[in-house]
Amino acid sequence: MYPAGFKGRAKRLTVIDIARVGRLIGTGEDEIRAVIEVETSGGGFDNKGRPKMLFEPHVFWRELGPGQKRTTAEATGLAYQRWGSAPYPKDSYPRLALAMKIDAAAALRSASWGLGQVLGFNHKAAGYASAGDMVEAFCDSETAHLEAMISFIISEDLDDELRRHDWSAFARGYNGAGYATHGYHTKLAAAFKRWQAIPDALAPACPKIGLGSRNDAVRHAQARLTALGFDTKGTDGIFGANTRAATIAFQKSAGLAPDGIIGPISWAALLKEN
Known part of the structure; x- marks a missing residue:
């Protein structure tokens, strides 16, 4: 279960995490960073160390279904049928706490969570058995946020749109039919363009290296x-025969193509935290 006050370790992403997870769907860092920037301005935790969260009353209305719980939630302004019926508060956690007194599970399903603002009711697409399990993981680390976001993207078949930079199609699938009202597609395109102008985390410190390479990157890899x-001896x-043999052994252990060349995918696996 999620920790008290939704405050866990709140471990931040590393630059390698973004590169590593991006490789799972065949994108670079820039596409992933663009989505994170638009959804949460680049950070998954608020200034109190809680996962960034937006409680959605129109989703709570749907999740509760007809009955006394919905009636109670409507009477207190915690649920309404249509999005945009009332402005959202700056901090959604007090509203979430009240909603959880009515139905805790439905309340968690009715909020958007973390770096990718994944709605709780999408927990299965994000790789979790329940919204509570997802929130618990999100309290621990931004890596969990990012991996859930990628799982959701794959589940919704949006990885193709992301790879070909079809921002309108991606925004429609990720943010809903009203994406254009908020300009999600244009924001994504602009964020991607900004990140393209910034060198990736894996370069130049981690360039492609192989037999015959001589530089500090080789020493880092060794x-x-x-x-x-x-053992690279x-x-x-x-980058000699011993380093190549060690690289191939590592690649086999990590389930990678054992080509003896350390490129972006091998770097991401090599630098992954244990």
């Missing part, structure tokens, strides 16, 4: 391979 138990910055 040190990391050795730390993980794949030294960290001299020269």
Whole structure:
């Protein structure tokens, strides 16, 4: 169950996480960063260390269904039939707390959570058995936010749209039919353009390297391979036969193509936190 006050470890993303997760759907860092920027301005936790969250009364109305609970929620302004019926407060957590007194599970399903603002009722598409399980994971780390966002994107068949930068189609699937009203597609396109002008986290510190390469990146890879138990017979910055053998052994252990070349996918796996 989620921690008291929705305050867990609140562990932040690393730049490697974004690159690693982006590889899961064949995108670069810029596409992933664009979605995060538009959804939550780049951060998954608020200034109190809680997952960023927006409680949606129109979703709560639907989740409750007909009956006394809905009547009670409507009477207190916690539920209404149509989106936009009333302005949202700056902090949704007090409203969530009141909604949970009526129906805790429905309240959690009726809020958008974390970096990707994944709605609780989409927990299965995000890879969780319940909204409560998803929220618990989200209290712990932004990596969970990001992985859930990617799982949702894959589940909704939106990864193709993201890869080809069809921002209107992506926004329609991710944000709903009213995406254009809020300009989600134009915001995504603008954010992507900004991130394209910024070097990726895996470059230039982590360029593609292989047999014959000589640079600090090789030394970095050798040190990391050795730390993980794949002996390169030294960290001299020269990608020789021993480093290639260690790379191939690592790639096999990580389920990657054992080509002996450390490119973006191998770097992401190599630098992943244990």
